[in-house]
Amino acid sequence: MPLHRIFYPPGTFSEQDKEALAANITKLYVSRGLPAFYVVVLFLPVEEQNYFVGGKKTSKFVRIIVQHIARQFPSNKHADKFITIYEDILAPFIKDRGLDWEVHFELVDRNYWRENGLEVPLPNTIAEKEWIRLNKAVPYDEQDNVLG
Known part of the structure; x- marks a missing residue:
């Protein structure tokens, strides 16, 4: 299961944005042979008074943590290619809106x-x-x- 936790300032995404982003992320995984129901996208709003980057409050930062369980990257080259495609999916919702962001992927043992x-x-x-x-x-x- 790829689990996507998207931490964002309230007002960053409309309901239509959330639906479109979740659909686009799901399509990426389905195109690589995973069942759609494996893909979970959680939008987790964080109020500015609770959101600090570099010790300062922010309303312009999105943090995304992705856990991969169903599949692992066979090499760093594959990981880089996938992350580039993933960031292209994010761009219209984050980069193109002038927001800062950080993404990281965690690889979890499927035996658990x-x-x-x-x-x-x-x-x-x-x-x-x-x-x-x-x-x-x-x-x-x-x-x-x-x-x-």
């Missing part, structure tokens, strides 16, 4: 991840393809946890 109490199928397996088709976690036979 469950969906609705189910062990998550391995990438590109028959079971994962069924999860993609249904767009939800469903029980599967271990024999379907093979490349398909």
